[in-house]
Amino acid sequence: MLKKGVVILSGLLCSLGLTLQAHALELKGNLTQGGMVIGKLDNVSKVSFNGKPLKLTPSGEFVFGFGRDAQPKHVLTWVDNKQVKHEKEIVISQREFKIDKITGVEKKYVSPPKSVLERIRAEAKAVRQARATESNLEYFKQPVLRPALGRISGVYGSQRFFNGKPRNPHYGLDIANKTGTPVLAPLPGVVTFADPDLYYSGGTVIVDHGYGISSTYIHLNKLYVKVGDKLSTGDHFADIGATGRVTGPHLDWRFNWYNERLDPQLLMQDTLASKSSNK
Incomplete structure (x- = not known):
């Protein structure tokens, strides 16, 4: 632990x-x-x-x-x-990561057809560019709160197998809850990416917190923000969904330092984000 x-x-x-x-x-x-x-x-x-x-x-x-x-x-x-x-x-200390075997994933998400490969590459490039944002915001220094209610159903670093086939490790913290559950800003930031329909991640939002630190929210059902919008802690900016490569509704929440994937669970305080958190 x-x-x-x-x-x-x-x-x-x-x-x-x-x-x-x-x-x-x-x-x-x-x-x-x-x-x-x-x-x-x-x-x-x-x-x-x-x-x-x-x-x-x-x-x-x-x-x-x-x-x-x-x-x-x-x-x-x-x-x-x-x-x-x-x-x-x-x-730094080294960690042991769990093995996560997931079944019931649609075939098109395990072995995508050639017709969507160009789309996947273009979307991945757009996400990398958003994560490369280097602003002078200093929100990264603020407390990181829990962005949604729900059960922790997946953890950072786990080696994933989809329908028995090995895939990339999981780089986020999964919070499972029903579709429509509010997703709240866990700390202030500025939206640098918002798309309701990426191939793998479905509804996706990326928020810049300054100096190369960003957070990502995927599999969203609804987005209430656009690029350039400013968020305060506790702002309701999206809803949990089951879009993209999923087997059920949940929020996949990620943190990055540029393109280095960080563990949100190490940062998160066990308090749900709310407007009162700003006081």
């Missing part, structure tokens, strides 16, 4: 908000596969993670994440205002 609100630095277990005084480095989050980390450094000009430059907020914060199959060792590098380079090795 992974514990929320914990970071691991070079094999040492540290509480949230730990400061390494020698480097004035603060890290908050989960250093594990699927984890997201928010960092802060004072008086620096550049920060990079595994060689990738990171955007700095005006107050010196930055964010990065680890994919499902991330290796144990990573490197955070920064250059201070005196142009001195610093480097910190980050060691």
Whole structure:
């Protein structure tokens, strides 16, 4: 069982908000596969993670994440205002992921006909472009609440078999409930993608939270937003559905740092999003 609100630095277990005084480095989050980390450094000009430059907020914060199959060792590098380079090795924990065997999936979703392959490629490209958004929004720093009521029916990272055939791992958190159940914004953001009918994911919405962090909501029955709409925590922007490749109605909820898939369950607080959450 992974514990929320914990970071691991070079094999040492540290509480949230730990400061390494020698480097004035603060890290908050989960250093594990699927984890997201928010960092802060004072008086620096550049920060990079595994060689990738990171955007700095005006107050010196930055964010990065680890994919499902991330290796144990990573490197955070920064250059201070005196142009001195610093480097910190980050060691993350590895996870074991479950096997998820799903039957009753329509054949066209397991082995799609050639006539739809071009559509699938075009839709995948549009989704990647939306996830690549790099805005100056700082909503990624806000609490992440539960977006819908329902039973957790699928978890991040599980290796999936559809009708006995191996497919890509699952990168979201599934919340099962009846069609029409409200989907609420778990944190503020701006809609960068909204389409009611993608081949695999059906009704799909992507929301930008800033600095490469986005969330995705799929298999939706109805969408009440369009690209460019601003969401506040608790806004009812869609309904749970059974569109696309599904065997029943549920919300498939995902988090990304650019194109790295993160685990929503590590971020989610066990409180349903509501308008009162903004207060």
